[in-house]
Amino acid sequence: MIKQAFLEQEKRRIEVFLSSFDLSFGWEDDSFFIEENDKIIASISIDHHIIKGLAIDEEYRGLNLAGELVTHAIQTLIANNIYSYHVFTKSVYIDIFQSMGFRLLANTSKVAFMEGGAKTIEQVIGDIKKQVETYFSIDLKKHDIGCAVVNCNPMTLGHYQLIEKASKEHEYFIVFVVETDESVFTFKERFSLVYLALKEFSNIIVLPSTDYVVSKSTFPSYFLKTIDERETEHAKLDALIFLEYFIPLLNIRLRHVGGETDLVMVKYNQILHETLQNRLEAIERFDLDGVTISASLVRKLMKEKKYEEALSYVPKAIQPLLKGIMIEKNDVHR
Amino acid sequence: MKIGIAGSLESNDCLVTIKESKEFSIKVQSIVDVFYHDQIVELITSVLEDMNIKNVEVTLIDKGALNYTIKARLLTALHRMEANHA
Numbered sequence: 001m002i003k004q005a006f007l008e009q010e011k012r013r014i015e016v017f018l019s020s021f022d023l024s025f026g027w028e029d030d031s032f033f034i035e036e037n038d039k040i041i042a043s044i045s046i047d048h049h050i051i052k053g054l055a056i057d058e059e060y061r062g063l064n065l066a067g068e069l070v071t072h073a074i075q076t077l078i079a080n081n082i083y084s085y086h087v088f089t090k091s092v093y094i095d096i097f098q099s100m101g102f103r104l105l106a107n108t109s110k111v112a113f114m115e116g117g118a119k120t121i122e123q124v125i126g127d128i129k130k131q132v133e134t135y136f137s138i139d140l141k142k143h144d145i146g147c148a149v150v151n152c153n154p155m156t157l158g159h160y161q162l163i164e165k166a167s168k169e170h171e172y173f174i175v176f177v178v179e180t181d182e183s184v185f186t187f188k189e190r191f192s193l194v195y196l197a198l199k200e201f202s203n204i205i206v207l208p209s210t211d212y213v214v215s216k217s218t219f220p221s222y223f224l225k226t227i228d229e230r231e232t233e234h235a236k237l238d239a240l241i242f243l244e245y246f247i248p249l250l251n252i253r254l255r256h257v258g259g260e261t262d263l264v265m266v267k268y269n270q271i272l273h274e275t276l277q278n279r280l281e282a283i284e285r286f287d288l289d290g291v292t293i294s295a296s297l298v299r300k301l302m303k304e305k306k307y308e309e310a311l312s313y314v315p316k317a318i319q320p321l322l323k324g325i326m327i328e329k330n331d332v333h334r
Numbered sequence: 335m336k337i338g339i340a341g342s343l344e345s346n347d348c349l350v351t352i353k354e355s356k357e358f359s360i361k362v363q364s365i366v367d368v369f370y371h372d373q374i375v376e377l378i379t380s381v382l383e384d385m386n387i388k389n390v391e392v393t394l395i396d397k398g399a400l401n402y403t404i405k406a407r408l409l410t411a412l413h414r415m416e417a418n419h420a
Contacts (some may be wrong), residue, residue: 070344100343101395
């Protein structure tokens with residue numbers, strides 16, 4: 001019988017069980033397990049729309065416990081009105097998931113990313129394509145397209161200058177704003193600021209990044225700010241999906257990234273570079289009077305309530321809006 | 335989007351997903367594909383024809399379900415789709 005882990009003690013037992021398979025456990029996830037003689041023999045977890053952490057004790061293979069658990073996971077997702085879902089799994093389980101109708105999207109030979117349910121990645125990117133084509137009234141395939149994926153937490157002059165410079169190398173430029181809401185500034189705030197700052201450029205479109213680029217599904221460590229070997233594999237998945245789906249379907253010639261100082265991002269850029277190779281272009285960070293502009297600097301000044309100084313590092317067009325947001329944030333935090 | 339799902343991935347059962355779609359399509363993946371793939375597709379087609387349903391996309395993952403199981407799952411999924419306006 002499948003049980004859901006509610007108690008801390010149960011969650012701890014699943015954590016131990018998963019660690020014997022070298023799998024990580026998320027305390028916030030919905031976890032389900034099957035036990036026999038007070039021993040956990042199989043488990044699975046759900047994190048929003050992501051199915052992960054499937055593990056089955058060696059001795060109990062061949063009983064189709066995986067089928068039982070995956071069915072339960074899918075039914076739980078549907079009960080939450082989630083009809084499109086993704087799977088994070090070790091590469092050895094690809095066959096099991098494929099036999100249950102999941103489709104393989106990317107595989108690093110250690111971990112794999114799969115999808116199931118109502119919407120496919122082609123449909124999601126197809127929607128983006130339509131949006132871009134209607135916005136510029138063009139046929140994507142006939143033009144030189146560039147892109148950048150940004151979190152912009154919040155938007156700074158650094159981002160602005162990077163995008164301005166990069167967009168000049170292309171006819172049209174797509175800016176993807178990371179959709180996962182795990183930053184100081186919410187997605188809505190970040191998106192509005194980016195949109196407002198870039199409104200003046202007629203060849204730039206600003207779009208949400210979808211679940212496939214730097215999202216919680218493909219690259220969780222971006223939001224954890226630590227990176228180990230396991231997470232390196234996730235970053236590879238993220239890069240692979242971009243290479244195999246976004247670049248061909250949207251006819252992207254180059255993805256631009258900024259110079260990074262943060263450890264996770266340096267590693268991520270390095271992996272992007274290894275995977276995308278000549279499809280990636282790095283641009284140096286910009287200085288303003290000798291100060292390297294970064295979103296973390298703006299956040300630090302915001303915390304210290306040095307609003308005017310913070311605003312001197314962001315584009316003019318967004319200064320009034322950002323000021324309001326910063327003051328509001330500090331009020332909430334008090 | 336209207337969508338209905340029924341069944342499970344346990345042995346002798348199947349998981350049916352039906353969603354509204356502009357194009358009619360049936361996708362079947364079965365552990366007995368070699369022997370019964372066409373028969374399952376035929377069964378689904380006839381059930382949909384009986385109910386006069388055209389604009390749907392059916393995905394069925396079969397784990398060795400018998401014909402009447404498949405039919406029952408299909409009907410349930412259809413009812414759920416009609417009831418669901420998510």
